[in-house]
Amino acid sequence: MTSADAPQASLIESDGDAASGPEVVYDAAVLRRQVQRLRRYLDRAYPDSHVFYALKACYLAPVVRRLVDLGCGLEIMSSGERAVAAALGVEGERIVWNGPALDVTTLERIVDRGEWVNVDSRSVFDRLVHIARARGRTVEAGVRLNLSGEGKLGVAPDEIGACLDEPSVSIVGVHFHHGAAGHDVDDWVDGRLRMLDVAMRWEREAGVTLRYVDLGGGLQARIELGEQLDPIIERLWDLRSVPRLFVEPGAFLVGPAATATTRVVTIKTVGGRRWAITDLGASFLVPLDRARFEVESARQNEPGSVSVAGPFCYEADVIARDRSLDIQEGDRLTIHDCGAYTASMMSGFGAVPPRLRWRSVRGVEPIGAADPARHWMAAQGYEPDCSGP
Ligand SMILES: Cc1ncc(COP(=O)(O)O)c(C=O)c1O
Numbered sequence: 083m084t085s086a087d088a089p090q091a092s093l094i095e096s097d098g099d100a101a102s103g104p105e106v107v108y109d110a111a112v113l114r115r116q117v118q119r120l121r122r123y124l125d126r127a128y129p130d131s132h133v134f135y136a137l138k139a140c141y142l143a144p145v146v147r148r149l150v151d152l153g154c155g156l157e158i159m160s161s162g163e164r165a166v167a168a169a170l171g172v173e174g175e176r177i178v179w180n181g182p183a184l185d186v187t188t189l190e191r192i193v194d195r196g197e198w199v200n201v202d203s204r205s206v207f208d209r210l211v212h213i214a215r216a217r218g219r220t221v222e223a224g225v226r227l228n229l230s231g232e233g234k235l236g237v238a239p240d241e242i243g244a245c246l247d248e249p250s251v252s253i254v255g256v257h258f259h260h261g262a263a264g265h266d267v268d269d270w271v272d273g274r275l276r277m278l279d280v281a282m283r284w285e286r287e288a289g290v291t292l293r294y295v296d297l298g299g300g301l302q303a304r305i306e307l308g309e310q311l312d313p314i315i316e317r318l319w320d321l322r323s324v325p326r327l328f329v330e331p332g333a334f335l336v337g338p339a340a341t342a343t344t345r346v347v348t349i350k351t352v353g354g355r356r357w358a359i360t361d362l363g364a365s366f367l368v369p370l371d372r373a374r375f376e377v378e379s380a381r382q383n384e385p386g387s388v389s390v391a392g393p394f395c396y397e398a399d400v401i402a403r404d405r406s407l408d409i410q411e412g413d414r415l416t417i418h419d420c421g422a423y424t425a426s427m428m429s430g431f432g433a434v435p436p437r438l439r440w441r442s443v444r445g446v447e448p449i450g451a452a453d454p455a456r457h458w459m460a461a462q463g464y465e466p467d468c469s470g471p
Pocket residue numbers: 136139157180181259261298299300301330331332333334422
């Protein structure tokens with residue numbers, strides 16, 4: 083072989099070498115930090131507050147187990163998620179249910195197990211009435227409000243008026259979570275204040291006594307909690323009762339806990355835009371409208387505008403657009419804050435799953451088998467039995 087035939091050091095190997103493939107590490111210490119941060123704030127701000135981790139944000143067994151060990155209850159939406167809760171011994175008042183598709187069987191189990199539930203429609207409320215009458219007792223429920231008159235989630239405040247007079251179902255909670263609220267904190271605060279206005283009207287006009295106020299999710303990890311929560315806590319004191327305060331953080335708890343590393347396989351320029359194509363893309367880094375992935379390059383000599391994308395043949399497979407970074411082919415990039423709505427929404431598309439790892443005081447260990455052909459919860463060590471109690 084002549085030297086011209088020899089492989090060049092700069093060529094990127096494409097042999098699927100597992101050791102150089104993408105990897106995501108979940109850090110137990112960061113989960114602990116986030117829970118403690120929230121608990122410290124709540125314990126100072128309000129007498130009776132409860133954290134329900136929004137399970138859909140990440141199902142990975144060590145992650146959820148750690149959050150439960152740190153005292154979090156679980157916010158859930160399906161029998162499958164209930165099976166995860168059961169596997170971890172979480173039950174009763176440590177569970178709050180949301181979701182627009184709760185059928186009669188699911189609602190019966192919720193009622194019989196003494197779990198909290200926020201109804202999402204008049205129809206679900208009527209199912210609870212049916213169950214309460216069949217059981218010959220009053221059933222308690224919260225109401226998820228729709229305050230915008232848009233979208234599919236929640237009950238419009240005027241729709242719930244008649245329900246407040248129903249003797250068999252007692253409205254004891256109010257809930258607001260706007261799925262697409264994104265990162266706009268003013269919007270978030272405004273929605274919760276309007277929810278409290280509705281609750282105060284219920285107290286005044288329908289004699290409702292609230293047992294809880296549920297702020298939903300949407301807590302932001304990158305700002306001071308007080309910036310987001312102080313105005314709500316202040317207004318809570320205007321209620322007649324002193325209800326429990328529920329929060330349902332997902333991204334706040336698990337987002338910062340995961341860090342991915344990925345390799346830049348190709349650099350290309352199209353229409354003046356420079357692209358870095360990596361081996362980790364939207365099959366893991368799901369581009370939800372609220373997702374903003376922080377990309378870091380170890381190389382910091384000459385930053386220039388570059389967009390970072392994954393390896394898939396569809397245009398939504400973009401991790402970051404027009405960032406100022408110094409990136410060359412072969413570099414490894416670090417993607418911060420990617421623990422929320424990634425492993426739980428991950429698909430097998432392209433059959434290039436990242437290796438998932440768990441860092442704790444015991445060191446770094448693999449998490450389950452990131453096998454795209456298997457059901458996620460089963461792959462992570464749960465045995466979801468969605469059929470029975
Ligand atoms: C009802 C409900 N609560 C809480 C959350 C968690 O939201 P986040 O991850 O933004 O905190 C979600 C997620 O969409 C949700 O649907």
